Amino acid sequence: MRAVIQKVKKAKVEIDNKLVSEIDKGFLVFVAVTDSDQVKDIDYITKKIEKLRVFYDDDGKMNLSLDKVGGEILVVSQFTLYGDVRKGNRPSFIRSSNGDKAKAYYDLVIQRLKDDGFCVKTGEFGADMQVSLINDGPCTIQLDSERIY
Secondary structure, rough: OOOEEEEEEEEEEEEEOEEEEEEEOOOEEEEEOOOOHHHHHHHHHHHHHOOOEEEEEOOOOOEEHHHHHOOOOEEEEEHHHHOOOOOOOOOOOOOOOOOHHHHHHHHHHHHHHHHHOOOOOEEEOOOOOEEEEEHHHHHHHHEEEEOOO
16 A cells, blocks of 8 residues: 655645635545555554654654644555556556555555544545645655565
8 A cells, every 4th residue: 555645734625616615735546556555554654644753843853743733644546556667657546446445545545544633634536536635744654565675
């Protein structure tokens, strides 16, 4: 499982020029699932999101997690995180999981974050979305449950 986390001042998702979700301060999280993912991968990704300390403390140090600053989470599915362009210029998405598994795991990520007390909003799985954000920092963190980076 992969996630790209962007610390944002604001973020929103629109479909056909209609607002679907929006948040103020927090994380915009793009999530992708691969066929080899298991529940332990969800556990790894959600705990990293919850514990990630990228908000500034009183000393100006990135030391605070989302719960310490009262931030929200906007979760958006993005299968293209598994896009592979090592051969040619057209991405291959063969590592991206099929829709049924990807949707189930995407929903589990959202549910785990909610169960742990976070305010979570979402995009629409599989939809053609327009995502807007004001990146704070900028600060963008990549996660991979296979820990390849």
